[in-house]
Amino acid sequence: MEAKGGSPQRKRLDKEILSPMFFTSPIDENALKKLKDREDGTLVFISGILYTLRDSSVVRLRQLSGTDLDTLRKDFKNAVVYFSAPSRRPPWFRSGSFGPTTSSRFVYVADFLASLGFAGFIGKGTFRPPEGTFYFMSFGGAGAYLADRILDYSDFLFPELGPESIKKVVVRRFPAILFKNGFGGPF
Numbered sequence: 001m002e003a004k005g006g007s008p009q010r011k012r013l014d015k016e017i018l019s020p021m022f023f024t025s026p027i028d029e030n031a032l033k034k035l036k037d038r039e040d041g042t043l044v045f046i047s048g049i050l051y052t053l054r055d056s057s058v059v060r061l062r063q064l065s066g067t068d069l070d071t072l073r074k075d076f077k078n079a080v081v082y083f084s085a086p087s088r089r090p091p092w093f094r095s096g097s098f099g100p101t102t103s104s105r106f107v108y109v110a111d112f113l114a115s116l117g118f119a120g121f122i123g124k125g126t127f128r129p130p131e132g133t134f135y136f137m138s139f140g141g142a143g144a145y146l147a148d149r150i151l152d153y154s155d156f157l158f159p160e161l162g163p164e165s166i167k168k169v170v171v172r173r174f175p176a177i178l179f180k181n182g183f184g185g186p187f
Contacts, residue, residue: 022173024048026078027119035134038178044136045173050082050122051075051156054101056164058109061157069116075156076117080136083123085163086153098150098169099143103127103135122176129180136176149174 021038023031025048035044053061064072083106086098103123106113110121114130121129124140138146149171157166 020045021178022047025050025080025120027080028078032078032119035178036180038180040179042178044176044178046080046122046136046176047172047174048170050080050169050171050174051118052082052084052086052153052165052167052169053106053113054083054085054161054164055105056161057158057166058106060161061166062109062112072157073117078117078119080120080122081113081118082138082169083121086147086167097143098147100124100138100140100146103137122174135179137179138176146174 020043021031021034022045023035025046027035083101083103084098085101100123102125103121104126106121106123107128110128110133111130113121114133118133120134120136121127122136122138124138127135127137129135151170151172153167153169155165156168159165
């Protein structure tokens with residue numbers, strides 16, 4: 001019979017999944033080490049800077065080369081990508097609805113994005129992150145709730161793409177679930 005309170009492995013798993021992790025993006029080395037030790041399913045809260053990507057901005061980003069990419073690597077080092085585009089911003093809010101889009105559409109550029117320095121990816125559904133990076137699954141259908149976690153955002157690259165431009169987004173306690181192996185599932 002198992003001892004009261006469960007096995008040591010079960011206690012560790014319960015503690016890690018049930019106790020959220022808070023960190024800042026770009027992700028510092030200490031937080032990267034802690035993320036590697038955490039179990040899939042851990043709730044995380046991200047503060048700091050996220051960069052949005054959508055289909056059109058990915059195409060444009062892949063067309064850049066040389067010095068342009070080297071400059072971006074400095075901005076993107078250990079930062080987190082948010083596969084998303086904002087809805088129109090009502091004048092009385094900081095942001096319109098700002099929910100995630102399906103991550104599996106971006107698997108084909110995951111290695112390219114990791115080569116630019118990104119350490120994490122936020123989206124919905126399944127996504128296999130490149131070795132040494134992390135996938136944070138967000139919540140589909142919760143765009144208005146997630147927009148409340150956004151302090152500010154502005155165009156970073158390709159403003160002519162409108163909502164699909166790359167945006168620099170400042171967030172506070174943005175919730176997601178860690179899935180290092182990239183599975184997750186439909187939320």
